[in-house]
Amino acid sequence: MTRPHVAVLDYGSGNLRSAVRAMERAGAEVTLTSDRQVAQEADGLLVPGVGAYAACMAGLSAIRGQEVIGRRLAGGRPVLGICVGMQILFSRGVEHGVETAGCDEWPGTVERLQAPVVPHMGWNTVEVPAESRLFAGIADERFYFVHSYGVREWELVTNDRTRAPLVTWTETGPDAERGDRFVAAVENGPLSATQFHPEKSGDAGAALLRNWVLSL
Template sequence: MTAPSVVVLDYGSGNLRSAVRAVERAGASVTLTSDFDEALDADGLLVPGVGAYAACMAGLRAIKGERIIGRRLAGGRPVLGICVGMQILFARGVEHGVETEGCDEWPGVVERLQAPIVPHMGWNTVSVPAGSVAFHGIEDERFYFVHSYGVRSWELVTNDRTTAPLVTWAEHAGDRFVAAVENGPLWATQFHPEKSGDAGAALLRNWVQTLRTS
């Protein structure tokens, strides 16, 4: 069986090699590139992200990354966002009083966590909804987070017209935030699966497995 092709999108957001290696171990053939057509044509697209929301959006727009994401999703082609790569999928981010427009695949705002200790750094459990494919077999595991900002409320209302996304939550010092989303071809995690040991490896395998059937 031929390995699914995955592009890890290179738009200037660091620590890409660990993501490439992790997805390769999950069973995919991986290319690290900013090329528009390659990113559009791959079986799966992984959008990483570390650092500031505004800087990530500027880097993404510089390679027309928001158009790549939008066109893939319009065609039902899988996309996985990680950390800030998840955050930029929402409508906007607010950092230090500066508001930045995101990709607007989901309504909502990325804002500073309201916890006494920030950043949220280290291992944490998550609350997984029934029917999750991403967390199949790893519902009770811990995952590695490092972030000061997050999405603290889920705003998308489907009114049963479309299948509602599966939203996984986590909590840090009493503040609840979105830890992951599964929305048809669009998946995203606030934590770093590539840094989350066996549990993160299993989640990436679950994603790569969907590429074989999409």
Template sequence: MPDVVVLDYGSGNLRSAVRALERAGADVTLTADFQAGLAADGLVVPGVGAYAACMAGLRGVKGDRMIGRRLAGGRPVLGICVGMQVLFARGVEHGVETEGCHEWPGVVERLQAPVVPHMGWNTVEAPDGTALFAGIEDEHFYFVHSYGVRDWVLETNDRTRAPLVTWAEHGGDRFVAAVENGPLTATQFHPEKSGDAGAALLRNWVLSL
């Protein structure tokens, strides 16, 4: 069983993520310990609430450094919801701009849809070659968010393998629903709240560790 750490940095109820990962076949530890986070086969960074608060909590346990160190060594990281958003360069909420982890360029901003938040089940547009959505490309996943990344701006210029970006749409506004980028994987939706489809996605990730 792969050893997975769910990073406990004060962001919401993490027990559902722990249980879902255990059902997916992982040996899960919920902790903020830096060395444990570095040593695990996989690190999961959840997140709910405001971008600025999540970044403050993440920095408080050196989570940003933990993510950077793991990725430098090619070790898997999975971000969920705001745990995905903080991987981008910055977030803007209520006119407040907050620096993110800068693993990807881009800005997290308010969705431009008639009804916000985007709350409930939605389909996604997964790209060819996806491993994360293997066998569940046409399923529905559970979203709860008012902000997202509406423009993917990373350019690889064919020097490195381009990330696989999955999109979703709400109220006519498209946003990034998931990214597969080598050891760094992230979803805007909550796989732990997405029933059988979310369970299958987590199983795909755990099996890749």
């Protein structure tokens, strides 16, 4: 049986080697690439990302990554974003008072978390929609987060690709008074993304990546 081919997009951001190894363990044949044609033709495209929103968008623009993502989604070809690789899929990011345009696949703003302790680092359970395929068999597990920014309000969106997106939520703290609620993952037809790092989330993260690879 042929393994699905996943391209990990190299645009100068993300834990690239960790992402490659995690996708290989999930059962994919993996290519680390900045080549648009390779990224376009793969069965699945993984968009990693760490660091500043503006820097990630600059790196993505340098290789015309928005064009690759947009063309893949227009053709119903799967894309998975991780951490800042999820954040750049939204309309805009605001860091230190500077607004940067994102890929605009989803409306919404990436902004600083409103919590007593930032960055938010550690293991969280998540609130998963019942229809989720990405979290099949692992909805009650914990996942590893490390970030200072997130999407704190979901702006309802529907498009020609699919029904309304499935949005998974979590909080930075143990209760609503201390914590800040934010988007932990989104499933939207061929486009999926997680704010947490599945490649750092042990068995649960490995299972999530396998779920995605099996859907390719």
